[in-house]
Amino acid sequence: MAVAELKDITKAYSGRSILRGITLDLQPGQRVGLVGPNGAGKTTLVKILAGVEEADAGEVQVSQQATLSYVSQKPRLDPESTLQQQVSLVFAELHAVQHKMEQAAAAMAEHPSGPLHDQAIAEYDHLQHHFEHMGGWDIERRLDVVMQQLGFKQADYLLPIKALSGGQKSRAQLAQMLLMGPDLLLLDEPTNHLDLPMLDWLEQALCEMSDAAMLIVSHDRYFLDSVATDIIEMSEGRIEHYPGNYSDYIVLRAERMLTRQRQFDQQQAFIAKQEEYIRRFQAGQRARQARGRKIRLGRLKETALAAEPRGKKADIILNLAISRHSGHEVLKVQDLAKSFGAKELFRALELNVIRGSRIGIVGPNGSGKSTLLNILAGNLQPDAGTVHWGHAVALQFYQQEHQDLDLKKNIFQELRAARPTASEQDLRDLAALFQFRGDDIEKPVGVLSGGEKARVAMAKLLLKPTNTILMDEPTNHLDMDTCRVVEAALDSYDGTLILVSHDRYFLDSVCDQLLVLEPGDQGPAWRLFDGSYSEYLDFKRAEKAKASAQERQRREKDNIAKQRGSSAPGAVKASTPAKPTAKKLPLHLQKLTLDQTEKLVHHLEDELKLREESFGDAAIASDRKRVAEVTHQCEDLRKKISETMAAWEAKAAESAR
Amino acid sequence: MAVKFRGKRYKENAKLVPTGALTVEKAIPVLKGFKKTKFDESVNLVVHLGIDPKQADQMVRGSVSLPKGIGKTRKVIAFVQGANVDLAKNAGAAEAGAEDLIKKVSDGWLDFDVAIATPDMMTKVSRLGKVLGPQGKMPSPKAGTVTADVATAVREYIAGKVEFRNDAGGNIHAVVGKASFAEGDLAANVHAFLETIRRLKPPTAKGLYIKKVTLHSTMSPGLQLDTSHLDAETVEA
Numbered sequence: 002m003a004v005a006e007l008k009d010i011t012k013a014y015s016g017r018s019i020l021r022g023i024t025l026d027l028q029p030g031q032r033v034g035l036v037g038p039n040g041a042g043k044t045t046l047v048k049i050l051a052g053v054e055e056a057d058a059g060e061v062q063v064s065q066q067a068t069l070s071y072v073s074q075k076p077r078l079d080p081e082s083t084l085q086q087q088v089s090l091v092f093a094e095l096h097a098v099q100h101k102m103e104q105a106a107a108a109m110a111e112h113p114s115g116p117l118h119d120q121a122i123a124e125y126d127h128l129q130h131h132f133e134h135m136g137g138w139d140i141e142r143r144l145d146v147v148m149q150q151l152g153f154k155q156a157d158y159l160l161p162i163k164a165l166s167g168g169q170k171s172r173a174q175l176a177q178m179l180l181m182g183p184d185l186l187l188l189d190e191p192t193n194h195l196d197l198p199m200l201d202w203l204e205q206a207l208c209e210m211s212d213a214a215m216l217i218v219s220h221d222r223y224f225l226d227s228v229a230t231d232i233i234e235m236s237e238g239r240i241e242h243y244p245g246n247y248s249d250y251i252v253l254r255a256e257r258m259l260t261r262q263r264q265f266d267q268q269q270a271f272i273a274k275q276e277e278y279i280r281r282f283q284a285g286q287r288a289r290q291a292r293g294r295k296i297r298l299g300r301l302k303e304t305a306l307a308a309e310p311r312g313k314k315a316d317i318i319l320n321l322a323i324s325r326h327s328g329h330e331v332l333k334v335q336d337l338a339k340s341f342g343a344k345e346l347f348r349a350l351e352l353n354v355i356r357g358s359r360i361g362i363v364g365p366n367g368s369g370k371s372t373l374l375n376i377l378a379g380n381l382q383p384d385a386g387t388v389h390w391g392h393a394v395a396l397q398f399y400q401q402e403h404q405d406l407d408l409k410k411n412i413f414q415e416l417r418a419a420r421p422t423a424s425e426q427d428l429r430d431l432a433a434l435f436q437f438r439g440d441d442i443e444k445p446v447g448v449l450s451g452g453e454k455a456r457v458a459m460a461k462l463l464l465k466p467t468n469t470i471l472m473d474e475p476t477n478h479l480d481m482d483t484c485r486v487v488e489a490a491l492d493s494y495d496g497t498l499i500l501v502s503h504d505r506y507f508l509d510s511v512c513d514q515l516l517v518l519e520p521g522d523q524g525p526a527w528r529l530f531d532g533s534y535s536e537y538l539d540f541k542r543a544e545k546a547k548a549s550a551q552e553r554q555r556r557e558k559d560n561i562a563k564q565r566g567s568s569a570p571g572a573v574k575a576s577t578p579a580k581p582t583a584k585k586l587p588l589h590l591q592k593l594t595l596d597q598t599e600k601l602v603h604h605l606e607d608e609l610k611l612r613e614e615s616f617g618d619a620a621i622a623s624d625r626k627r628v629a630e631v632t633h634q635c636e637d638l639r640k641k642i643s644e645t646m647a648a649w650e651a652k653a654a655e656s657a658r
Numbered sequence: 659m660a661v662k663f664r665g666k667r668y669k670e671n672a673k674l675v676p677t678g679a680l681t682v683e684k685a686i687p688v689l690k691g692f693k694k695t696k697f698d699e700s701v702n703l704v705v706h707l708g709i710d711p712k713q714a715d716q717m718v719r720g721s722v723s724l725p726k727g728i729g730k731t732r733k734v735i736a737f738v739q740g741a742n743v744d745l746a747k748n749a750g751a752a753e754a755g756a757e758d759l760i761k762k763v764s765d766g767w768l769d770f771d772v773a774i775a776t777p778d779m780m781t782k783v784s785r786l787g788k789v790l791g792p793q794g795k796m797p798s799p800k801a802g803t804v805t806a807d808v809a810t811a812v813r814e815y816i817a818g819k820v821e822f823r824n825d826a827g828g829n830i831h832a833v834v835g836k837a838s839f840a841e842g843d844l845a846a847n848v849h850a851f852l853e854t855i856r857r858l859k860p861p862t863a864k865g866l867y868i869k870k871v872t873l874h875s876t877m878s879p880g881l882q883l884d885t886s887h888l889d890a891e892t893v894e895a
Contacts, residue, residue: 099787106784109777113806122777128801134714138791599696616792617767643663650665 003028004067004185004214005050010059012045019045021238027185027214032207034225034247035218037235038436039452039480043218044074046235047187050216063185070183074190074218076170080163084153087162088173093135102128122606142616145628147179150206152199152365152373167194168366179206182205186215192224193477196365196503205226220481222247223505241441242299251426272298291542327468328392329356331497337386339372346372347518347525350386356468358497359491361508361534364518367524370501373518374471390469394497397467401474403458411458412437415446419464434486435460445544452478459483463490472500476507508534590648595656598649609638665877667693668777672879679884682848685873686841692878698729699837699876701844705855706870709863716863718830719823721801722854726843727753728818729836737775737783737797742808746774749812756782764789771795772815774803794823820851830855837875848873848883856888 003026012020019042027033035043047056049061051071063069078087089096095340105128108121136143148158151172162170178186186207204227207215225232225247232243232250243250261557275298276328282291334352338345346369354360362370375381377388378398390396407415416428421430432442435456448456455478462470476484488510491498501509508515515530515537530537593601612635621627664672671692680688689701709716736746739756746754752770753759756779763773763786773790775783775797783790785795790796797803801821805811822832834847852871858865868888872880 099784103781106777106780107802110779110781113778118777122799122804125780125804127797129796130717130719130800131714133791133796134717138787138796141788142792402844612794614765614768616769618789619768646665647663648666654666 003062004064005517006060006062007046007050008060008062010046010049010056010061012042012049012054012057018238020049023059023238023240025233025240026437027216028186029214031231032217032229033233034229034250035216035233035235036220036225036247036250036481038457038482039450041235041519042238044189047071047189047216047218051187060061063578068181069182069185069187070178070181070369071187072174072178072189072191074193076174078162078170078173081161082500083159083161084165084169084173085158088148088176088180091177092140092144095132095135095140098128098132098135099137102132115360129320135503142628143180144176147176150202151176160370166366168196168199169196172199175203175206181212184213186210186213186217188215188217188219190218190220190478192219192221192503194366194503196368197363197505198222198365200503200505200593211552216588220476220479220484221504221506272301325393325395325468326495327356327394327497330354330391331356331358331394331469332391332499333387333389334377335387335389337373337376337388338384339369339376339381340384341372345525346520347527348385350527352516352529354497354499356497357495358514359515360500360514361512362499362516362518363503363508363534363537365520368518368520370518371473374398374473374499374501378471383422395467396469396471397462397465399458399462399470399472399475401477403454405444405461406454406458409445411443411445412449413442415457416460417462419461420466424463431460435483436480452480456483457472457478459487463487468496470494470496470500472498472502474501474503475503476502505534586648586651587644590645593648593652595649595652598652599646602642602645602649605638605642609635609642612638663747667695668877668879675879675881679882679886681884682845682873683801683841684883685883686844686848688881689844689873689875689878690837690841692875694837695877696747699878700729700833701835701837701839701873701875703832703834703848703851704872704874704880705852705868706872707824707828707830707855707863707867708869709828709860711824711826711828713862717824718855718858719798719800720854720858721821722851723814723817723819724834724847725850726835726839727809728820728833728847729839730818731816731883732771732818733769734772734774734812734815735763735770736808736812737773737779738808739776739779742776745809746812749809750788750816751808751812760786768793768795772803772821773797774805774808774811774815776806776808777804780804794821822855835871852888 006026008024010020010023011018015585023046035046037043045054049056050063051069052061052063053071053073074142102125104122105125107120112118126457132138153169153172153176157169162173165173171191178188189205195203200223201219204224207217207228215228217225217228227246229246230244232245232247234241234243234250234254235350243253245253275294279291279295279298282288283295306543330353332352332354334350337350337352338348340346344367350373362373364370372381376383378396380398407418410418412432413428414433417423420428422639429442432438435446437453437456446454449457460478462472477488484504484507488507491511498511500512511529513533515532515534517528517530517537519526519528532539532540590598612631615621615631616628621631660767674688674692676688707718709718711717733752734750736742736745736754737750737756737759738754741753742757751774752761760782768789773783773795780797787796799805802811802814802819803821820832822830824830832851834851835844839847852868856868868885871883871885871888873883874880
């Protein structure tokens with residue numbers, strides 16, 4: 002049974018039709034990626050499903066039992082309240098029940114006997130029942146676990162929302178979503194502002210929610226590739242369904258487009274042939290046949306005329322202008338350091354950039370990527386070190402906030418200001434590549450949405466003659482078509498490029514070198530990596546696997562050393578060696594008698610029970626490190642118990658013989 | 659999925675399990691005829707109920723004093739004040755008190771099986787929710803652990819009163835005795851427990867209520883019990 006259904010939904014803003022008869026259903030376990038150009042109505046559709054906006058016509062049905070979670074593009078959080086307060090809002094119902102329980106308990110104490118007492122006890126019993134059923138006793142532990150997974154520390158809990166970065170706010174919304182454990186999940190651009198490790202985590206978390214139905218608006222192709230089970234393309238107010246992930250969608254879409262183009266061409270050829278026949282014979286001997294054909298053609302045009310395939314992309318031709326080549330050495334950074342208060346972002350940073358380099362700066366949220374770009378651009382001063390730009394460097398800086406846009410001018414005027422020598426047709430062609438067609442170009446910049454402003458800023462940047470570009474999150478808010486335009490433009494760009502991005506696909510296609518900023522407990526570190534982002538991820542995985550293999554080897558060595566130590570004469574009381582019972586048993590178990598093995602099982606079970614009980618200990622429950630430690634100990638004990646039980650069984654079987 | 663390891667004794671015992679469901683009186687001799695371990699195994703009953711565990715009004719929870727006990731004593735504490743402190747202690751409570759005991763528990767002391775409280779203490783005891791709740795030790799009126807008659811409750815729980823509640827899969831697990839019990843004693847306990855479960859059928863539960871009952875000892879295979887008579891009674895009820 003579908004979790005949610007939309008039937009024939011229509012919606013218009015100021016007479017402009019956004020949704021035209023959308024019909025869609027979401028099944029449990031379906032993770033649908035919603036793609037399409039900016040302004041296609043993706044967010045509107047999600048809002049209608051979430052109940053935030055109303056459709057002009059049509060029907061929205063969401064299963065009554067389903068819990069719904071909507072993660073909006075702009076986090077809807079109260080800036081004055083703390084992080085913990087905001088995330089705990091998902092437990093509002095439980096807190097209300099708890100409050101009522103306290104009131105019922107007070108009433109029990111107030112009326113020691115009589116009907117009021119009985120009523121209070123019944124009320125308390127009912128509330129406690131409901132509270133336990135909803136997992137009320139467990140909310141603090143669940144909150145801790147989710148916040149830890151999302152990279153928040155205990156110290157962050159009391160920070161006001163207004164003090165959080167964009168990435169942290171997105172993570173707070175995701176925490177709410179995870180704690181709610183919804184059946185229907187509506188995510189609008191969930192990857193915006195998230196750093197790369199968090200993206201990996203989010204992908205995994207969404208895939209693990211196997212029973213939930215999801216509708217995800219995203220422009221992140223890697224993300225959709227990993228998460229989506231279906232793709233729905235939205236264009237001109239209509240949707241088209243494609244089974245599979247984003248890569249499947251690209252292939253399938255190309256096939257469908259080709260088929261439609263062929264059908265369209267064949268039909269056009271048929272129509273042309275019929276029209277020619279009608280023209281030639283309408284007044285002659287075959288006038289009757291010609292009239293018949295004219296009627297049939299009229300019917301065909303009315304009922305079965307194939308539309309020209311939409312979504313046919315114009316070939317992207319955009320060559321970035323190079324003012325004049327810079328010198329061979331473009332940038333030299335020496336011993337650069339920057340801190341904000343007690344937080345050290347980077348130190349002793351060295352960077353030599355030569356002409357034509359394409360460097361991507363990556364690192365987690367708050368690691369200082371944007372700060373570094375601002376220092377390079379001269380907008381910020383470093384605490385130590387020098388930044389030296391080379392000979393004839395013409396620098397352009399694309400910032401997240403687009404401060405260089407004049408809100409009073411229209412799009413065309415803005416583009417003209419960037420390159421006064423360009424012809425009107427060239428500027429219109431460029432605007433069309435950035436999805437501004439026809440009258441759109443006359444719109445004032447001030448009325449544009451965030452995504453549209455980003456497109457204007459990007460188009461302006463690509464127009465200005467330059468030989469070195471700094472870019473901060475260039476793909477944020479850009480739809481995939483615009484991203485492709487930018488990628489193609491940068492691909493053919495001869496100059497030097499230094500950019501910050503969390504878009505893995507974009508990084509892979511544009512950069513061939515990475516500057517990785519790594520904050521750590523021992524202070525910040527950095528490294529230069531020659532290769533694409535995918536290669537870097539492979540390298541990191543290999544590094545991690547190597548480290549864990551070394552750790553395993555070290556533990557094994559320690560265990561062997563311990564076993565040798567424990568088998569030394571007099572080391573253990575129960576060292577009377579028993580006849581080895583089973584060859585496959587671990588050495589330390591082979592040496593125990595049946596009774597000793599049994600005692601060991603009991604001892605281990607007691608230990609396990611103690612550890613499990615300690616989860617309820619307030620001191621442990623409030624300390625995440627200790628919770629993780631005890632969990633690890635419990636797992637170890639369970640393994641030991643099953644191993645010892647197997648040994649006991651083997652020994653018992655042998656003694657029975 | 660990992661294959662579950664089964665010991666030789668278990669496999670031998672599994673061969674003795676008759677096919678089909680057994681009455682309680684037939685199942686207990688089979689259980690006692692299994693090859694023994696070296697300790698006195700507990701005998702457990704697992705009841706699979708036809709309820710929707712996601713619905714709060716279909717939760718089955720309660721307590722029952724089994725006629726023959728469960729073969730072990732339990733450590734009981736009581737959150738009480740005034741004269742009830744002595745009453746609880748005289749009844750056998752390991753600890754009894756108010757603020758001091760609450761502080762001790764909130765500091766991490768959890769070496770007890772059951773916590774009992776008088777209604778007037780529940781405002782204070784509710785502070786221990788996050789400690790006692792996850793362990794299932796939070797006093798509750800339905801389980802009979804929130805009561806004005808503390809002495810009786812303490813005595814009953816020490817003697818082996820069994821508290822139960824359904825899990826997320828709609829199953830109830832409970833200890834109904836020891837393998838060393840006489841056959842008649844075990845049968846009496848099983849009948850008493852099933853009768854209690856039968857009586858607690860939520861009004862909103864639809865269809866067959868007691869779907870499957872399995873009896874087993876700590877390390878033995880399970881024996882499926884015949885529930886046809888329970889079902890008939892349930893329908894009548």
